[in-house]
Amino acid sequence: MAANQGKIPPIIRLNYKKGDLIIKQGDYGVSIYKIVKGKVGIFNEGGDREIPLATLGRGEIIGEMTFLNRGTEPRSASVRALEDSELEVWHPSTLIKEYEQMPPIIKYIVNQVIKRLVWMNQLVGKFSAKKEQVIDKGEKKEPGASRRIYYRKNLDQECVYRPVDSSPKVRLGGRIKDISLQGVGLEVGSKNAISFSHKIGDRFYISMVLPSGKKLDFKTKIASVRSDRAPGMLFLGMQLTDISGEHNKTLGFFLRS
Amino acid sequence: MAIDQLVYAYVADEEAYSDKTVVIEEGSKGEWIYIVLEGQLKVKKRTPNGTVINIFTLKEGDIFGEKLLLEPGKGVRSASIIAEGPVRLGVLDTSQILRDYEMISPQLKGLIKSLILRLEETTEKICSMATKAR
Numbered sequence: 001m002a003a004n005q006g007k008i009p010p011i012i013r014l015n016y017k018k019g020d021l022i023i024k025q026g027d028y029g030v031s032i033y034k035i036v037k038g039k040v041g042i043f044n045e046g047g048d049r050e051i052p053l054a055t056l057g058r059g060e061i062i063g064e065m066t067f068l069n070r071g072t073e074p075r076s077a078s079v080r081a082l083e084d085s086e087l088e089v090w091h092p093s094t095l096i097k098e099y100e101q102m103p104p105i106i107k108y109i110v111n112q113v114i115k116r117l118v119w120m121n122q123l124v125g126k127f128s129a130k131k132e133q134v135i136d137k138g139e140k141k142e143p144g145a146s147r148r149i150y151y152r153k154n155l156d157q158e159c160v161y162r163p164v165d166s167s168p169k170v171r172l173g174g175r176i177k178d179i180s181l182q183g184v185g186l187e188v189g190s191k192n193a194i195s196f197s198h199k200i201g202d203r204f205y206i207s208m209v210l211p212s213g214k215k216l217d218f219k220t221k222i223a224s225v226r227s228d229r230a231p232g233m234l235f236l237g238m239q240l241t242d243i244s245g246e247h248n249k250t251l252g253f254f255l256r257s
Numbered sequence: 258m259a260i261d262q263l264v265y266a267y268v269a270d271e272e273a274y275s276d277k278t279v280v281i282e283e284g285s286k287g288e289w290i291y292i293v294l295e296g297q298l299k300v301k302k303r304t305p306n307g308t309v310i311n312i313f314t315l316k317e318g319d320i321f322g323e324k325l326l327l328e329p330g331k332g333v334r335s336a337s338i339i340a341e342g343p344v345r346l347g348v349l350d351t352s353q354i355l356r357d358y359e360m361i362s363p364q365l366k367g368l369i370k371s372l373i374l375r376l377e378e379t380t381e382k383i384c385s386m387a388t389k390a391r
Contacts (some may be wrong), residue, residue, distance in 0.1 A: 053379070053382075061370070098364075099365060100364050103360065103367065105264060105357055106361065109320055113369075113372050113376050114372065116376055117372065118263065120312070120379040121379060123383050124379060127387070
């Protein structure tokens, strides 16, 4: 333990060009980013308007909220590079273990702070909305190349899924509750977790049919697990890790429609 | 909502206040973290132009005073807390909480700090926006 103390979990450095989207509100993910160079803006997306919440620079951290929330909620805000920026990405596998061992009182306090922060961010949004009605007319938005037109969609579709290392005969059932290009929200019976591990980082094949009738297969990784949405059910925030080009197109088409 | 047993174990003392009592005054010094056991309280903050705005309502199970984790010993209260109706508060064992907090790894502490700071900044931002909106 002592040898690992103070060591930072696996790090990748990424470069973003001015205008690039780094985190998309509504996506699932638990990575934490530290700004090495440049400036980023945090904002809420309300309809097609972006409501700025904060500007962060060198040395500051983003993504800690979703991480400390254990990824049980999708990203609460988007982050965009305001100038060419370099970010360190920590995939917090080591931190997750440490988080689990954190004294319950500290977890409780952290959850309280998150709850209040979500509330405050909404308040900022409300104030900005009032102000922007005035400003918006004069100001034209740049149609930046990185501007995304895909969003997360809520749905309620049956699916079958199985752990990637299980026999192809295994068929577990669940319901896809939301979907984006980055991942899905999957609701399953807690009993599924008795025979197969459903922990953060576990990988699964998922097979589903979209409301349009198109079939979709992909590979995912659990980013979050929560059990308080409905009794006897688990709600899994899953990151999409692998999808064929053709199915990706199907999904993109569905999300835009 | 019942108070979590794990949290209740940290309650060192209980205090009761009547309606409209100022439990914490913005700008004062204080070294306690509280939990609401019963009742409701308003969190109010002064804006730069001197008006006071409501920023939050604390309910049963909610904690306040957590900013203490940022710099123990130098706690200046960043908002006023006022009882709305009779309330019962639990005073948490701050030294035990700080000991627990010290056990966490530097990275995790960094994240928690960042989170609490973000809350502070956002609250300040709301105050200045509320000022401009007037």
